[in-house]
Amino acid sequence: MTNQPFTLVCLPFAGSGASFYRAWPPVPFGGQARVLAIQFPGREELFGEEPFDDVRSAGAALVPDVLDEADPDAPLVLFGHSLGAVVAYEMARAIERSHPGRLSHLYVSGSPGPRGGRTERATGLDDEEFLARVHEFAGYRHEAFDVPELREILLPVLRADVAMHENYRPADGEPLAAPITALRGADDLLVSARQSREWATWTRGAFAYRELPGSHMYLAESPDPLLRVLSSTRL
Template sequence: MNNPGCYLQYKKKPEAAIRLFCFHHAGGGASTFYPWLEYLSPKIEMIAIQLPGRENRFSEPLRNNIKEITDELSKGFSIYKNKPFFVFGHSMGALIAFEFIKTIHQLYFLYPCHMIISAAKAPHLLSPIRSSQLDDTNLKEQLKAYNGIDECILNNDDLLNLFLHIIKSDSSIYENYSFSKPKPFPFDILALSGTDDQSVNQEEILAWSAYTRGKFEHLSFPGQHFFIKDNQKTILKIINQIADNFP
């Protein structure tokens, strides 16, 4: 496993033709994407983004400012600019991926070949999520409604307190976010959503179409906010097909 800062590479694939950068949800970590290795095409080298303050970066302070996050990402990106790439972001990860793309283009004049966003409102429709200001009881109930907290965490007070601390910090990323509209991107965008996701509606998902002058596509899957778990194989098949479209 190669781990240069926020870029976590579970399996090196020097022969891969394209890289996939994956951005995790609030309260999550890069390990969300570890099971993907089994199903990804040999053509794809996956790089999972790991925000500080969790998993292998647990000893580092949490960050709740998206510019600080993208600044770190941009500094570490230089070793990856030798191959085409595309991005996947789920929920909060979609917003970070969006700002990552803007920053990488400003510094390196590079764009991804494709962007896949999942369970996320278009950036201009975001309103501050005040989860960081909720007490633990109300926050726990909110997370249950999203089906976003494992039973093993719910039943362990120490793990639960740690998780709530991380989710509050991550939620404040939204509260501190200042939107700046870019010109429409030259690459295609695929938006994924869950039929029973109460956190984002179809209008908010379809609004991502304003960010591309290429092709926009929307696919809906059965499930709630974390529908990507139950539909993992299908979604990875789609990701592999996207990679096959590039030489």
């Protein structure tokens, strides 16, 4: 393993946007990584675009732009939390098909293995029940959803993301060549340690499991432990 610079591609969780990762301080990476925060359509500067409605097609669609923006000489590392984890996995599959050897590592956070999932669903509930169910799942509710004007704007995107995640089924195929690290908040009531460790069967490379302080949304509660893990990546 070498201590070389890499491009860290970050995928948002349901209802969030690239600004979450753009707010990360650059200091923890010390020039070691360039953070490339990916924007999903339907939010922030891409507000007028139709949101994704399928995880597998979303992962494949994002790859060309990521490869265009990433430093071609730097290793490529993917990170995604919850919905972002399965989109990152589908991106990883697409990259390994089209550019073998280009992907160096996949970090999946707050997510069971691709064939895991919840038995209870939020899709199809009315607005209040939907938000309450999402809050129950994540243990987190963004304050913007308590402002009627903002909720009207944000709710369709969150609904699209949640439906996309709940309807996700991975395609059959070979495990990834790239190593996978599964991350989980130690107090996460949504994703168990056993479910997080399911990712071990989805790689032919090395697998690691790490627990960080906090609940399912540990990275919103305090990003510092996660930043230390990501900045310590050795390729």
